[in-house]
Amino acid sequence: MRRREDHEREQVGWLTWLQGQLAERGYDITSARGGDKARLAQDAGIAPSSVTRILSGKVPDLDLQIALSRFLGVSLDELLIRTGKAAKTDFHHPQIESGQSAVSSEKPLTPEELAALAGVPREDRDWFVTMVRRLRKQGDAHDSAAGGAAAEG
Incomplete structure (x- = not known):
């Protein structure tokens, strides 16, 4: 069973990772004016209030993780692992183990x-x-x- 501290550490890691992904794509989500947060919501196809909740540290539900996965171009399992909702061992990726990607x-x-x-x-x-x-x-x-x-x- 996972400890609360592990889960909280994963959430912080998830948010740091997400902020990096968004910065790489040109979103300045640290601005108090929030223009890029609104643009992010529109571009990702999610509600602005969802963006606010996610950036405040709340782990998104499955529907939002699916939308973020599509928007960021990363696999859903990667998001589930990063948000602490699943472990790497929950997924089997033979193409990754062989050094190939698909x-x-x-x-x-x-x-x-x-x-x-x-x-x-x-x-x-x-x-x-x-x-x-x-x-x-x-x-x-x-x-x-x-x-x-x-x-x-």
């Missing part, structure tokens, strides 16, 4: 999700998204042309 999803990632997962700085994200879309269009056009030639051939 993305599993039922839908293709959007260029915006790719940018977040790749850690592209906020100021470069528009450029990144544009380039990914262009590459996808070129790939689709190339696949169509190749398929047409193969069908004729």
